[in-house]
Amino acid sequence: MRPQETPKANSASIRISCHQLYNEATDTRRRAHSHAILGCSEPLASLNIKKFPRGLNQLLNNLGTIAFFAKTKTSAWKGHLGAMEPTLGPKPGASVVRQKWEMKNRYKWHLPRALPISILLAWVPGGLLAPTLGPEPSNDEILERVAANNVKHYAVAFSVLREYKLRNRRFEKEAAVYVQVTYRPNEGMTYIISERSGSPKLIEIVEKLLASEADASAPTKLARHLISPANYAVYLRGTEVQAGRSCYIVDLEPKHKNKYLMKGTAWVDRGSYDIVRLEGATSASVSMWIGTPHIEIEFTQIDGLWLPVHTGAISSGLLLGTSELEIRYWDYFIMTPDHPTPSRTADSIHQSRP
Numbered sequence: 001m002r003p004q005e006t007p008k009a010n011s012a013s014i015r016i017s018c019h020q021l022y023n024e025a026t027d028t029r030r031r032a033h034s035h036a037i038l039g040c041s042e043p044l045a046s047l048n049i050k051k052f053p054r055g056l057n058q059l060l061n062n063l064g065t066i067a068f069f070a071k072t073k074t075s076a077w078k079g080h081l082g083a084m085e086p087t088l089g090p091k092p093g094a095s096v097v098r099q100k101w102e103m104k105n106r107y108k109w110h111l112p113r114a115l116p117i118s119i120l121l122a123w124v125p126g127g128l129l130a131p132t133l134g135p136e137p138s139n140d141e142i143l144e145r146v147a148a149n150n151v152k153h154y155a156v157a158f159s160v161l162r163e164y165k166l167r168n169r170r171f172e173k174e175a176a177v178y179v180q181v182t183y184r185p186n187e188g189m190t191y192i193i194s195e196r197s198g199s200p201k202l203i204e205i206v207e208k209l210l211a212s213e214a215d216a217s218a219p220t221k222l223a224r225h226l227i228s229p230a231n232y233a234v235y236l237r238g239t240e241v242q243a244g245r246s247c248y249i250v251d252l253e254p255k256h257k258n259k260y261l262m263k264g265t266a267w268v269d270r271g272s273y274d275i276v277r278l279e280g281a282t283s284a285s286v287s288m289w290i291g292t293p294h295i296e297i298e299f300t301q302i303d304g305l306w307l308p309v310h311t312g313a314i315s316s317g318l319l320l321g322t323s324e325l326e327i328r329y330w331d332y333f334i335m336t337p338d339h340p341t342p343s344r345t346a347d348s349i350h351q352s353r354p
Contacts, residue, residue, distance in 0.1 A: 143232065143233075143234045144229065146227055146273050146274075147227060148273075149272070149274050150227060150228065153307075154185060154222060156305060156334065157182075157185060157335040158305070158307070158334050159181065159183070159333045159335065162179045162181055162329055163176065163330075164176065164178075164179065164206045164325065164326075166202045166205060166206055167323065168199070168202060168320055168323045169321060169322045170322065171199075171320070171321075173198070173199035173202055174199060175196070175197065175199045175202035175203045175206060176197050177196050177206045177207070177210075178194045178195040178196075179191050179194065179210065180192045180194060185219070188217035188219060189213060193207070193210075205290065208287070224260070225258065227252070230255070231254060231256070231261055232253060232254060234251065234266075235250065235253070236248055236250055237250065237265075242276050242277050243299075245271075245276055246269075246271070247267040247269055248268045249267060251264075252266055254283040257284040258282075258284055259284045260282070261283045263280050264280010264295075265278070265280060266278050274299070275306060278295070278296070281294045282295070290315045292315065293313040293314060293315035293325070297310070297311045302332045303332075307332060311325075311326070311327040311329075312324075312327075
């Protein structure tokens with residue numbers, strides 16, 4: 001009786017199995033290496049991008065270790081790698097010479113993988129790393145610095161062109177008003193209306209808004225409406241990038257009811273403590289026509305001053321229903337002793353519209 005023969009394995013299937021084993025071993029080895037290089041319990045690919053500063057700090061803490069091993073290539077470094085892979089062999093079927101070469105040069109692959117990390121860190125903007133260092137300012141410190149900036153800004157004279165567009169949904173009416181506004185610290189705000197069009201009633205509302213703003217900007221009244229410790233309490237809620245700037249997100253709580261004070265949120269630049277964006281509702285009704293509008297104001301830096309460039313407001317009044325107001329600002333002119341007075345004709349204002 002002939003002994004039972006062991007079935008012969010197909011040579012192609014053997015090659016495929018060896019190749020799979022090699023791939024699995026390689027993947028395991030690379031995961032182990034990424035653990036050791038980062039000095040953490042998770043590979044780089046699994047770091048949560050939403051926790052970028054935390055993960056970045058973790059990489060910073062381990063960059064010194066990477067640089068040390070990459071520079072010295074000591075036997076301890078090789079031994080460390082050998083200890084990590086006691087069960088991982090070379091590619092099946094490799095010659096003895098090939099096996100020795102792979103074991104000798106095993107540590108070299110870590111250097112090109114460490115370089116992308118160091119390059120990444122070298123090119124990270126300082127503005128993203130700096131905010132993670134040191135304690136955050138207190139609520140009172142943020143408010144005091146914002147108030148100090150407001151005092152500086154309102155000590156500068158400027159002029160600007162504004163376009164007011166008011167739309168009413170209930171009656172399907174709209175109006176547009178073009179205005180040249182000038183502000184001087186010793187006078188407050190003055191304005192000249194260069195053009196009106198649309199619904200007479202809506203034009204009247206815009207004119208009342210302008211008159212009210214001019215009155216509130218008088219030197220004797222301005223301090224009542226600024227963001228300052230006398231008018232507001234603030235509460236730091238977090239941080240966020242707004243208009244390309246790293247900002248504190250601050251909740252604003254007015255200390256008294258006033259149609260020029262806003263209950264809402266301010267985005268404060270973390271470096272300069274200037275207001276980048278405001279959003280909220282007035283703490284008191286503006287009028288029976290407008291009610292209590294929800295307002296959004298965007299600012300931009302012009303000659304060192306953060307000035308509004310766009311205002312949007314939605315209100316719901318008892319008589320008019322829902323209305324939408326949009327204000328666009330352009331052609332700012334910062335007045336100096338050499339150029340104390342802007343001069344624009346109605347034609348020049350019309351030509352300079354965006």
